Amino acid sequence: MVVDDEPQIRNMYALAFQGAGYSVECADSAEASIQMLKNSPASVFFLDLNLPGVDGVSLCKAIHTQRPMSVIYAVTGYASLFELWECREAGFEDYFIKPVRLSMLIQAAEHAFMKQHRWRRR
Ligand SMILES: [Mg+2]
Numbered sequence: 001m002v003v004d005d006e007p008q009i010r011n012m013y014a015l016a017f018q019g020a021g022y023s024v025e026c027a028d029s030a031e032a033s034i035q036m037l038k039n040s041p042a043s044v045f046f047l048d049l050n051l052p053g054v055d056g057v058s059l060c061k062a063i064h065t066q067r068p069m070s071v072i073y074a075v076t077g078y079a080s081l082f083e084l085w086e087c088r089e090a091g092f093e094d095y096f097i098k099p100v101r102l103s104m105l106i107q108a109a110e111h112a113f114m115k116q117h118r119w120r121r122r
Helices: 007-019 030-037 056-066 084-090 102-121
Strands: 044-048 071-076 096-097
Touching: 007 044, 007 102, 044 056, 044 102, 056 071, 056 084, 071 102, 096 102
Parallel strands: 044 071, 071 096
Antiparallel strands: none
């Protein structure tokens, strides 16, 4: 699931993930994302940190509470507002600074699904 308040970013990431064979859902806010989670099997997340309303750090915590096996990445243009330690503390797997190379996001998704696959086999 991609959560970003900028439609161009959502579309760009969604196309990239679809191109790599993943099914993607997009939300334009933390609130919308939490709503979508009720009917979504999503387990890998790319969250914009700077969202109107509930921010990405709080959303990360909320997703992990609801779905502990989720792998969640931060994607931000505002790295100075959210320090790396804060991202780690919130439970983000890693974080990316915009503009992100799309191949990096695809690699991150691959890594996340592999990791979840290993967890399930335990
Ligand atoms: Mg934003």
